[in-house]
Amino acid sequence: xxxxxxxxxxxxxxxxxMHGIDKLKENDISIYDVFTPMPIHGIEEKLGYKRxxxxxxxxxxxxxxxxxxxxxxxxxxxxxxxMNIGGKPAFAAPDFIPIMFExxxxxxxxxxxxxxxxRNHLFPGRAPRVMDLRATDDRFVIAIDAHTNPYPExxxxxxxxxxxIEVKHNExxxxxxx
Amino acid sequence: xxxxxxxxxxxxxxxxxxxxxxxxxxxxxxxxxIAVLYGxxxxxxxxxxxxxxxxxxxxxxxxxxxxxxxAFFLAIQYVAQAGWSAGLLRIPQAFxxxxxxxxxxxVLICAAGLFFHHNVIEDGKQVEVPFLYKHWAxxxxxxxxxxxxxxxxxxxxxxxxxxxxxxxxxxxxxxxxILAAMLVKFSENEDLNGGxxxxxxxxTYSTIFLVLFGFTTPVWAFDVVMSLEAHWFSTMFGWYNxxxxxxxxxxxxxxxxxxxxxxxxxxxxxxxxLHDLGKLIFAFSIFWTYVWFAQFLxxxxxxxxxxxxxxxxxxxxxxxxxxxxxxxINFVAPVLLLMSRDSKRKESSLLFVAILLLxxxxxxxxxxxxxxxxxAEGRGFGITEIGIAIGFVGLFTxxxxxALSKTSLVPKNHPFLDESLHHQI
Numbered sequence: 310x311x312x313x314x315x316x317x318x319x320x321x322x323x324x325x326x327m328h329g330i331d332k333l334k335e336n337d338i339s340i341y342d343v344f345t346p347m348p349i350h351g352i353e354e355k356l357g358y359k360r361x362x363x364x365x366x367x368x369x370x371x372x373x374x375x376x377x378x379x380x381x382x383x384x385x386x387x388x389x390x391x392m393n394i395g396g397k398p399a400f401a402a403p404d405f406i407p408i409m410f411e412x413x414x415x416x417x418x419x420x421x422x423x424x425x426x427x428r429n430h431l432f433p434g435r436a437p438r439v440m441d442l443r444a445t446d447d448r449f450v451i452a453i454d455a456h457t458n459p460y461p462e463x464x465x466x467x468x469x470x471x472x473x474i475e476v477k478h479n480e481x482x483x484x485x486x487x
Numbered sequence: 488x489x490x491x492x493x494x495x496x497x498x499x500x501x502x503x504x505x506x507x508x509x510x511x512x513x514x515x516x517x518x519x520x521i522a523v524l525y526g527x528x529x530x531x532x533x534x535x536x537x538x539x540x541x542x543x544x545x546x547x548x549x550x551x552x553x554x555x556x557x558a559f560f561l562a563i564q565y566v567a568q569a570g571w572s573a574g575l576l577r578i579p580q581a582f583x584x585x586x587x588x589x590x591x592x593x594v595l596i597c598a599a600g601l602f603f604h605h606n607v608i609e610d611g612k613q614v615e616v617p618f619l620y621k622h623w624a625x626x627x628x629x630x631x632x633x634x635x636x637x638x639x640x641x642x643x644x645x646x647x648x649x650x651x652x653x654x655x656x657x658x659x660x661x662x663x664x665i666l667a668a669m670l671v672k673f674s675e676n677e678d679l680n681g682g683x684x685x686x687x688x689x690x691t692y693s694t695i696f697l698v699l700f701g702f703t704t705p706v707w708a709f710d711v712v713m714s715l716e717a718h719w720f721s722t723m724f725g726w727y728n729x730x731x732x733x734x735x736x737x738x739x740x741x742x743x744x745x746x747x748x749x750x751x752x753x754x755x756x757x758x759x760x761l762h763d764l765g766k767l768i769f770a771f772s773i774f775w776t777y778v779w780f781a782q783f784l785x786x787x788x789x790x791x792x793x794x795x796x797x798x799x800x801x802x803x804x805x806x807x808x809x810x811x812x813x814x815x816i817n818f819v820a821p822v823l824l825l826m827s828r829d830s831k832r833k834e835s836s837l838l839f840v841a842i843l844l845l846x847x848x849x850x851x852x853x854x855x856x857x858x859x860x861x862x863a864e865g866r867g868f869g870i871t872e873i874g875i876a877i878g879f880v881g882l883f884t885x886x887x888x889x890a891l892s893k894t895s896l897v898p899k900n901h902p903f904l905d906e907s908l909h910h911q912i
């Protein structure tokens with residue numbers, strides 16, 4: 310057994326790639342990931358991906374923002390330093406709503422963006438992790454984990470049969486540090 | 488890309504308007520007529536005439552707004568060059584075809600409300616007032632010699648007088664109806680001739696429509712609804728009404744699409760299209776609340792008596808529960824029920840929310856119209872309200888389904904039709 314870590318099949322046509330996914334699935338070969346330069350409709354369903362959990366993050370950050378705003382205004386205007394503004398009660402709930410709304414949106418958008426960056430390892434100074442450089446250009450790449458699928462020749466044949474123009478056997482996962 | 492099921496659709500199928508929908512919409516119209524007759528002739532209440540007129544105005548306005556929202560939807564899709572909606576454009580086109588009829592009905596209701604008078608006792612004196620718009624259309628309000636002279640109304644009389652009022656209404660509704668009819672015509676020509684020329688013309692006329700519609704709908708709302716309480720004014724009112732119109736128009740479209748799908752039509756409309764409609768309903772319910780709240784907050788905060796009178800009237804015990812119910816139905820319900828992706832994609836939950844919001848916007852208009860007409864003492868919810876609402880729903884259903892049955896259910900030469908068939912989100 311070699312020290313191949315990942316098998317990458319490059320396609321120049323998305324339809325061929327979709328066909329390749331079908332072929333691999335028919336032969337019970339699990340797909341590690343698929344990289345494409347553009348979004349492809351229906352690929353998530355085909356690969357059986359679960360929906361992103363980003364909306365849950367958005368909700369949690371949003372509700373944090375709401376409570377932060379409420380606590381802040383309540384502390385300032387009701388608890389610490391109540392003021393008579395236009396004869397309104399100190400706890401003038403309708404006035405709170407615009408600020409609560411704004412902080413909800415602020416926390417939610419920033420929280421979502423930073424969570425997304427964090428999960429995708431996109432932060433300053435970090436080299437992007439890419440398995441095949443041309444997957445961001447003009448190639449549609451299927452990546453297969455060579456350890457869980459120990460028949461590289463069979464996978465080679467399947468990918469070639471489906472129309473792969475190049476099959477790579479990579480000994481390391483990411484190539485972008487080079 | 489080999490991922491879509493290539494189902495074949497019958498694009499030449501036409502809607503067959505017969506059987507139950509036809510019977511029930513005709514029965515609903517009869518109920519409406521009976522309710523109007525009951526309201527005018529049999530209702531023992533002191534306010535029966537005014538109450539019937541107020542309900543006719545409410546439903547006439549609601550009906551016209553929903554049809555105008557259909558035309559607005561069409562125009563937006565053309566201007567945005569949207570692809571997803573190409574397969575469902577026949578439904579807003581049917582609304583557009585009904586718009587002229589709805590406009591005539593609304594103008595007739597307003598004109599009749601201004602023309603017919605009744606006597607009321609005001610401050611111990613008998614005053615002859617029109618059934619609708621008594622706050623500015625009562626004779627003598629603008630005349631310094633008259634005992635009814637009202638300087639505030641007199642200052643507004645250059646704008647709020649009967650000929651100019653009716654003239655504006657007729658001109659606005661005629662503009663909307665004519666431009667909407669042209670958009671429908673282009674689409675039908677496109678069916679016959681193909682090519683891009685009709686689509687390009689639709690784009691041009693849609694931009695004209697949107698500009699005119701955007702500037703005139705606030706004035707339309709000021710006239711028909713806000714002037715019921717002519718001493719009060721709010722610049723937010725136009726957008727508030729626009730939001731209500733747009734949400735209720737989207738809901739009416741969604742209801743018709745889902746029910747037609749259930750009857751076996753519109754096979755090319757799938758959950759992705761419903762998801763988009765659900766998103767629009769959700770988003771514009773939030774927008775409605777935003778405008779509602781912006782109007783409320785500023786008036787509440789500034790606390791000037793000439794402005795707060797609007798909410799003072801709506802916080803009288805007869806209206807207060809309805810006032811808050813309005814927010815619960817039109818804001819809390821869509822937020823909780825339509826937030827998740829699944830509930831927007833599921834026919835049954837989307838249908839439920841759409842119907843709920845249609846009822847909710849009836850209540851919204853009720854809260855806008857009733858305090859300025861019958862007031863707290865004449866407020867009611869009974870045969871007149873329910874019957875007239877049912878009558879107009881029947882009329883709307885009848886006219887829209889009848890319009891839908893005249894052409895094929897898809898604009899088959901629409902340049903983006905293929906995109907709509909493969910819409911996926």
